[in-house]
Amino acid sequence: MRLEKFHGIIPAFYACYDDQGDISEARTNALCDYLHEKKVNGVYVGGSSGECIYQNLDERKAVLSYVANRLKGKMTLIAHVGAPSTRDSITLAKHAAELGYDALSAIPPIYFKLPDSSVYKYWNEIIEATPLEFIIYNIPQTTGYTLTTALFEKLLANPKVIGVKNSSMPTMDIERFKRVGGDNVVVFNGPDEQYVAGRIMGADGGIGGTYAAMPELFLQANEFFLQGKFEEAKRIQSCINDIIIALCSQNGSMYAVIKEVLNRRGVNIGGVRGPLEGISTEDLGRIDSIVTMIDEAVQEFCK
Numbered sequence: 001m002r003l004e005k006f007h008g009i010i011p012a013f014y015a016c017y018d019d020q021g022d023i024s025e026a027r028t029n030a031l032c033d034y035l036h037e038k039k040v041n042g043v044y045v046g047g048s049s050g051e052c053i054y055q056n057l058d059e060r061k062a063v064l065s066y067v068a069n070r071l072k073g074k075m076t077l078i079a080h081v082g083a084p085s086t087r088d089s090i091t092l093a094k095h096a097a098e099l100g101y102d103a104l105s106a107i108p109p110i111y112f113k114l115p116d117s118s119v120y121k122y123w124n125e126i127i128e129a130t131p132l133e134f135i136i137y138n139i140p141q142t143t144g145y146t147l148t149t150a151l152f153e154k155l156l157a158n159p160k161v162i163g164v165k166n167s168s169m170p171t172m173d174i175e176r177f178k179r180v181g182g183d184n185v186v187v188f189n190g191p192d193e194q195y196v197a198g199r200i201m202g203a204d205g206g207i208g209g210t211y212a213a214m215p216e217l218f219l220q221a222n223e224f225f226l227q228g229k230f231e232e233a234k235r236i237q238s239c240i241n242d243i244i245i246a247l248c249s250q251n252g253s254m255y256a257v258i259k260e261v262l263n264r265r266g267v268n269i270g271g272v273r274g275p276l277e278g279i280s281t282e283d284l285g286r287i288d289s290i291v292t293m294i295d296e297a298v299q300e301f302c303k
Ligand SMILES: CC(=O)N[C@@H]([C@@H](O)[C@H](O)[C@H](O)CO)[C@@H](O)CC(=O)C(=O)O
Pocket: 012, 013, 047, 048, 049, 050, 139, 141, 142, 166, 167, 189, 190, 191, 192, 193, 207, 208, 209, 210, 244
């Protein structure tokens, strides 16, 4: 199937900084190699987890280049090119197209509350800027904008629009988008806490911010789903949720905690950029327990 390359487990790629807080090519490569080794289906580069909102245009272009240079031909590559202005989004889109990304994606416009007509125009101008296919990014909790099924349907009139990454919390939204698009579109589950539920409601896979901290568990959850082992899928999701709650309950932001988890797992990608909070001394001991939770879950479920 044409869209099959977008199915499965697609981690949202993290920002990889050096010790001074600048984008690091070497650390970006290390994260690429780690995810390739884990056999994930693709990566979503430069989205929320990529801290795109805290990076300038040159930095975002550099990240897109480093990842493409390392992973092109090895897995599916999706470039998130949403930026405050249409102009910058198009610059990023053209750059991603030159690098051979498989698809583009973008959040709706941020900061000003704009009408549907402006959102439609924004996405369409990005879509028309390159030959690449496009995945809409619906994440109302951070953008304040909720994609309706009516606008989704209107966007799907353009054959370059192949799906939606849905990060809103109700799994019903996944069911509704799938209902509108059918087999010709790919719907990604966004909230990692309900990966299994999202799959049951019609998602073809997921793009998630915690996948890279525990790729084995999400790959296994996906396998359980595909094999129709719903009891096991429910149990692994429950374990994943305990881990996500722990990742989100520290003094440091979730991304800072995940980066330290990765560090303990042998991949140093630096810290986070302010205003995201870094980890505290108190967090360090608790992060040991989170790593243990992940290791034990991998032992239990991924034989
Ligand atoms: C609101 C939010 O950030 N949602 C995340 C989730 O993966 C989220 O990190 C996870 O479910 C933990 O709450 C993704 O849907 C977005 C994402 O991964 C990205 O664009 O990087």
